[in-house]
Amino acid sequence: MRGVPPCSSRSKSRSGSRSRSGSGGSREGGGTMVPPSQYGIKYAGHIISSHFGDLVAKVCECLLRRGPLTHQNIVRFTEMSASQVKNCLLVLIQQNCVQAFSVEHPGGVGDTSRRSTEYLALFDNIIHRMRFPKFVAVVSQELDKECVELFQGLLQHGRLTLEKMIDRAKSGQEDSTAQDATREALSKLANARFVEHCPDPEPHLSPPSEEAPARKRTKSSKMVAEPETIEERVLAAATPMEAKRFLIIFDTTTEEDGQKTGDSFLGVGEKRKSDALESNKELGSDGEQVLWRVNVQEFMHRFRHKACVENVRERLDGGAAVALSAMLEISKSMEKKVKTDNSVPLSINTIYEEVMKGEAGRAMTLDHLRASLVMLGCEKGVDESYKIDLKNIIEQAQNEEVESIVLKRYGQEAYRIFRLLSKANCLLETGKISDTAFVDKKEISKILFRLWKDQFLHMEKIVVTGPRQTQFLLWKVDKTTLWPHVLDEMYHAVLNLNLRVAYELEKENELLNLPIEKRSGPLEKRYNRLRTVRLLLESSLMKLDDAIMLFHDF
Template identity: 35%
Template sequence: MRIMWNVAQNQNLFLILLRLNNLHPQGNGLLKLLRRFFHLSRKLSVLQLYLTLKDFLRYHTSWTGHRVQKMAIMLLLRKHETLEVDEDDSIIAESEVLWRINFERFIFCLKKKFCAERKKAKMRLGTLAIWEAFFEANVTNNDNKTVTSPIDGILERVGQKEGGMSMTLDHITSVLNDLECTSTANNPEEFTFDLNKLVETCRNDEIESLVKKKHGQEAYTIFRLLLKQGSPVETDEITDRTILDKQVVHETLYKLWKDEYIDSERVPSTSATGTGSAQFFVWRVKNIYREHFMDNLYHAALNLRQMVNYMAELLLEGSKDEIKLRNRKNILILALTRHDESLMLFHDF
């Protein structure tokens, strides 16, 4: 896996390589992602890029076809203006019109789809129809942070849903307001939803979920309290507000502090009964808790990638347990694909 750290040192290259692994060799996204990869690696030499692609393709068994390797190398040479055209052998003809992918718009579409799907699970059938109609009626704009849809478009698409014809305008408007789709006095005919606000909530949910898995329900409760509070909270106040045993609170706070999710500070307090002074601890969520979480994500992705590569090497060696190894490899690839959603949530959105 030297390609991950020796060459793809910045996070963008790392994510592009991960997504390349999850594409079928003949997929339409292959060419675009390869171009994106080379665009992000301008500062690397031709030799470094060549060795990177060579190792990358060698490690992934489904990418060993001559056509795919040749296409990657042709793109590489074209990038550095050293391509010599051969009409019979080259995959990209010199006269071909090259198109640039609108990466920002692509990320916006992914963000919109992610937010729409994330909120669906908690909705009833009638509410779900209005939510889907709102996103389907989205008008094209230059704002990548919000989704804006006209009420006429929403009504039209709601009418195409099951049970939509019986919904009144007042009911649809009420549901949109409940879903935090807002309209303004200047333009009451359009509703806007803030994607970044939902993304922020989803990020916190991901981190809280990890805290719960690692340290239990008590840690989840305390971390969530500190996260929502946004300011230092004294130990006794945490005990009172979470209704947890004092000893459990102390042990859990220590675990979270040791795992670098929270900070503690010793605050002096003048005693009310004497001239002496007392001290107590206050706790807050670390300012860099997300960076810490992202580091864990990258390490986990790297470990999964290394395990997939190890399985691929065993298969190439002709192991007796080929079926078992192949099943394990497929499970790991599926886990890596799901893991990529979390990376996308924190890195791209």
């Protein structure tokens, strides 16, 4: 133990450095914003660079590292021309990776306040670009080919009006056929909440002093907590109201209707058009010029539900998974945010009715369902209603993920030690850990210090003075610092995998461009080898992205 620095100074310096890196955003825009981790920013920059080029990535990384900035400040920090920055911002806004907003700056004594436009990088939306294949798979399972094609167009272009969607569909089709097919596909996508109206292009953030009374009322009335970060506040201000978010109103006036319409009355088509225009006017919409985009939140809801069900299936049994799946299906329309802690209370009869809709649930009796709900740890109400703690399921899945990392990286003994400390959730002395985890006392210190050095454990040193000075080392798993560290390592790993995929494809670029009939002999072996490597790497990327969603999105 000689040469080991005091834990208090070591741990404080580490936590301090994390704090400094996490609060490096500017105060422009009326508040601070905690940027993503080091490798999270590098990963996001790589995504933008591979999709839109280095110049766009440079602007994006500048915003991610520094927080919201004005156009002038972006030019200053990136040392790019004003026109280059403007074009890069237009690309990022079109692809839903940057949100503009206006903020009012109070003037000095006798001076009027001024308003400026600032730009905020949306880290989550950038990372979601790598999940587009998962989004398409969900849509393909539930809707038809026309919906999938329209959905893919929105993924490609970021934002489209109905008119642009129809123009894309006109190739090889008559105008009327393309219009009808596009409108029907858009209706299906909106009804399934796979697409939504784009947010306000430039919402206004009120000065903090004006928002204080609203925050106080919100707290006293125990309503939803007011957004705290600039990103949350901007997105909340930009999001359309629920009645408008998925609203579809088509102009159904036809040429035949117009011919039947006289000056003294409205025809059927004109009446519908008049009603639609009036409705659009009330909602602040301008009909076909409404911009549409993919509703990422809907997919995150589904992925979170799937992760909860799969975790329960592996940890408990199939019956518990069926019961949980039924509860989530019933309550999904009532969830207002992805990270919902608890489901709404549901009666046993309502749950059983949903369970019986699936083939796996038809063999379940009411008693079997009750036993499964008890196994899930559902909270039972007086009228035999049940609600499930979804936050606890996610936390258990996170624990298992980190435990598997420790097992693969440090071995079985380290896994037992880490699992013991994780479940204890308190400081334990070295000797007690050795006795409880059945690890030799000669090896326990080496394992503990290795885990501590790699930031998987927190250590405190206690010195007891008396006739003989005694030193104790206490250990625990501090999830508030460990989880962000694990997530940053995942970003590092997924970045390396993406770079490896890009390297393999670039190395065999000539081979990929060869016609199929010329790939014979050694060339065919090289092609098969590339295909195997690519499938392996992309499969690893999908699994790693699932783990990232578990820690970041869920």
